[in-house]
Amino acid sequence: MMAPERPGPEDKPGVALVQSGGAVTIPVIPVFSLPNTLMQLKEGDGASNVPTVMEGENPERLRVEDDDLTSLTWLQDKNLLKGMNLRAAVGEHQLSPTSDFVDDSASELADSTCSSGHSPSPAPPSVATSSPNKQKHPQHMPYDPLVHVNSKPPYSFSCLIFMAIEDSPQRALPVKEIYAWILEHFPYFKNAPTGWKNSVRHNLSLNKCFRKVEKAPNLGKGSLWMVDPLYRPNLMQALQKAPFHPYTTLDRVSMVTNRVQVNSPLGAVGHSEFVVIKSSSRLPNPDLFPYLSRRLAASGVEGLRSRDVAADSDTTTTDDADSLDDVDAAAAMLALKHGPRMLTPKKVDWDERPQGNDGVGQACLLDIRNPRKKTRASKNTQDTGRKEKMIPVITTSPSEDHTYSAGPTIAAAQGIAHPALPSSSPEEAFEEGSESDDSFQAMYHYKSMEDMEDTHAKQISSLPPSDSEEQRKIAEGADALLNLAGISTRKRTQCVALHPPVPGKRMTTRGRRKTPYRPRLLRSIRPNIKKKPEVIHQQNQKPQTLINNNSSSNNNNIVMTPGNNVKLLRTSPRSSLFGNTNEYEFNHNTAVEKTKR
DNA sequence: TGAAAGCTAAACATAT
């Protein structure tokens, strides 16, 4: 079964070449999409024949239709690539000028060309469609999922799911839409065996990073899946570690192709040149990943520069306000809990901000890696020997990235002290600087914290003393929300013990088998110990239940309202006797007890 | 070499 109809790639062209005034100007093309561009260059460099892609056109379709395009061997002949500083672009691989990069890339490009329809003699369909290369994409090649359709994406399923969810408007997707997203953005899976869907479901169920959310029954089968806010930094970290994530690839080099005076009135044809410039873009292609790129930018992945870039980007500026709506619920609740003090970490300009005063997320920035157990990211960056030698590592162990078994890095998310962290509380995290690298200071801050700093927190802080009871209620509600979300609001001494296993997420049994194999026949007769569903059905199905507490002693329900606000329905055991429910509704501007009934 | 991470397959249950 193919994906349901949805906006296709034509709505989000990966590469748009803009023709203007007879000359073809080529915008900055990230390495992520580089092969797309390369594919459009004609053998022999006949510039007059260089196809142009009008904005909005589907590059995928063009790849298919431009059958007159030939391979890129001319690139090797011209030795253009060799002159580039591709060392950084290829991630962790040290490439000597005489490395086998060209050869390998040639074969890979040939594969790409063939698979994407650029070859003048495309491979038979049986080869191109029924035999996807199950091997992962070679690490020394920039990866374009729309081009390297025969290479298995170098991302784990959890990363793919994460990207899919993050790239959705509501940050929540049903399984079916996750399938569709993956199929759209990674056509490899169109020809992959159907087992990948099983893997997706398996990952959703087992991976602690993903949480099931109830949705209205009339919206089809199944539930919505969201990224657990607690683990979002972990996933982002995992994504950064992925060898060809746009962070790590685009980060190194962006390629600007300046085709000089192509089809110009001056007739200066037959000359193309590639100019490689360094860029700090750490974001995915906003055309391919509109929401994802924006949200990662909003999450501070790219840091200061990303903000600047975003401000200059058409894609981001148009929806900049929208991105402000992406309030991290956990951060919001923490802010509510801890009040304005938590929310106002020395308001300073980003450029002037002291290192380390990054609020809740700041603890995430500290490089607390175990020097003995280097992460791949650290190894990679050491290899590159570039300034970005310190990729922010949120967790000390890869096992805490986004895996099934690791405990959440709540300490990091909360600013709760890690043994290696200088601060032991969120407050201290604000009060103390860190020795973090420059590249750290803007990363992984919660944009929502800033937003609330300007609006939400000010409202709270402006409450007169007579409203302290109200504020206490809000804090209490936020506390409940946090606790329900698995975020401890206790002090550090308790935080470790307060990491409960994520309900419904088993602790790992992966790796080598620790228990004897139990035949299916025996397992089939075991009693049904299926856990109770995590989500509850609201009487009014309009809001989506985010979190609920199955405990009978706590009648808290967290729902997401249609306006993407977080609503807490709290019925204390005593008040429930009288049918009273306090309803708190939180958004990025307000935190008020909305109704009582 | 062992452990961890990730992938795949499969059985089974439940929901639509």
Add this chain to the structure above:
DNA sequence: AATATGTTTAGCTTTC
């Protein structure tokens, strides 16, 4: 009943 979705177990490969 068929299909989609969700859960769980198991075994494998790869990487560290």
